[in-house]
Amino acid sequence: MKQINWTNTIFLIATPIIALTGVPYLIWTGRLHGATWILALGMSMITGLSITAGYHRLFTHRSYEARWLLRLFFLIFGAASFENSAKHWCSDHREHHLHVDQEPDPYNINKGFLWAHMGWVFFKKPSGHVINNIPDLMKDPLIRFQDRYYYPIALLAGFALPAGIASLWGDPWGGLLLAGVARTVFNHHATFLINSFCHFIGRQPYSDQDTSKDSWLMAFLTFGEGFHNFHHAFQADYRNGFRFFHWDPTKWMIWILAKARLAKNLRRIPKEKILLAKLRLKEKREQASRGVKNLIEGIAFNGDKTVFFNHHS
Ligand SMILES: [Zn+2]
Numbered sequence: 048m049k050q051i052n053w054t055n056t057i058f059l060i061a062t063p064i065i066a067l068t069g070v071p072y073l074i075w076t077g078r079l080h081g082a083t084w085i086l087a088l089g090m091s092m093i094t095g096l097s098i099t100a101g102y103h104r105l106f107t108h109r110s111y112e113a114r115w116l117l118r119l120f121f122l123i124f125g126a127a128s129f130e131n132s133a134k135h136w137c138s139d140h141r142e143h144h145l146h147v148d149q150e151p152d153p154y155n156i157n158k159g160f161l162w163a164h165m166g167w168v169f170f171k172k173p174s175g176h177v178i179n180n181i182p183d184l185m186k187d188p189l190i191r192f193q194d195r196y197y198y199p200i201a202l203l204a205g206f207a208l209p210a211g212i213a214s215l216w217g218d219p220w221g222g223l224l225l226a227g228v229a230r231t232v233f234n235h236h237a238t239f240l241i242n243s244f245c246h247f248i249g250r251q252p253y254s255d256q257d258t259s260k261d262s263w264l265m266a267f268l269t270f271g272e273g274f275h276n277f278h279h280a281f282q283a284d285y286r287n288g289f290r291f292f293h294w295d296p297t298k299w300m301i302w303i304l305a306k307a308r309l310a311k312n313l314r315r316i317p318k319e320k321i322l323l324a325k326l327r328l329k330e331k332r333e334q335a336s337r338g339v340k341n342l343i344e345g346i347a348f349n350g351d352k353t354v355f356f357n358h359h360s
Pocket residue numbers: 103107108140144278282
C-alpha cells in the first residue's frame with residue numbers, strides 16, 4: 048500500500064466515474080448546450096496536440112525547435128491534460144525509449160497490457176529514483192516554472208477555463224464536466240493506448256527490435272501517434288507518419304507552425320534511410336520464411352526416406 052500514488056489513483060478512478068455519470072445526467076436533463084460540445088472538441092484538440100507536438104515531439108525528442116510563446120502554450124495546455132508536468136512526462140518517456148520492454152521502462156509491456164496502459168500510474172517511483180535524463184530541459188525556465196506550479200496551472204487551464212468559457216452561454220457545469228473532466232478522461236486513455244495497444248497489436252514495418260507497432264486506428268485516436276513502430280525506429284523525426292497520406296495531424300500542425308515562424312529546424316530522417324530499414328526487414332523476414340520452408344522440405348524429405356527404409360525393411 049505504501050507504494051501506491053494516491054493522488055494519481057483517486058484522480059484516475061474518480062474522473063471516469065464523474066464523467067460517466069455527470070455528462071449523461073446533463074444530457075438527460077437537457078442542460079447541456081450545443082456550444083459546449085464544440086468547446087469540448089476544441090479543448091481536446093488543443094490539449095491533445097500540446098501533449099503530442101509539445102511534451103512528446105518537442106520536449107522529449109527535440110525533433111524541432113519552438114519559440115518561447117509556443118513552448119508556454121504547450122506547457123499550459125499540456126498541464127491541462129493532467130498527465131503530470133513536462134519534466135516528469137519527458138523523463139519517463141526518455142526512459143521508455145532507452146530501455147523499451149525492459150525493467151527500467153516505466154510502461155514496460157512485458158509486465159502486461161494493463162500495467163503498460165495505466166497500471167504504472169497508480170504506483171510511486173521506486174525509492175532512490177532520480178531524474179537525470181533531461182538536463183537540456185531543466186535549462187528551460189518555462190519547464191521549471193510549469194513543474195513548480197503544475198497543479199494550479201492544470202486546474203485553471205483544464206477545469207476552470209472550460210467552465211468559465213461555457214458560462215458565457217450559461218453552461219458552466221457542462222463546460223466543467225464535458226470539456227473539463229470527460230475530455231481529460233479521453234486525453235488520458237488516448238495517451239495510454241500508445242503505451243499499451245501500440246506495443247501489443249499492429250504491424251512492424253521498420254524494426255523488429257522491440258514491441259512497438261504501427262496502427263492506423265490508434266493514429267486516428269491520437270493525432271498521429273499511432274505510427275509507433277516508425278517512431279521507435281526514428282525517434283528524432285518530427286513526423287510519426289512520414290508519408291504525406293499518413294494520418295498525422297501533429298506533423299501537419301508542426302509544419303504549419305514552422306510556416307508561421309513559431310517553430311523551426313524540423314528534423315526529418317532521409318527517405319532512403321527509412322526505405323532501407325523497411326527493405327532490410329522485409330529481406331530478413333523472407334530469408335527466415337525461406338529457412339522455415341527449407342526446414343519443412345528437409346523434414347518431409349527425411350520423413351519420406353524413413354518411410355522408404357521402413358518399406359524395405
Ligand atoms: Zn517517443
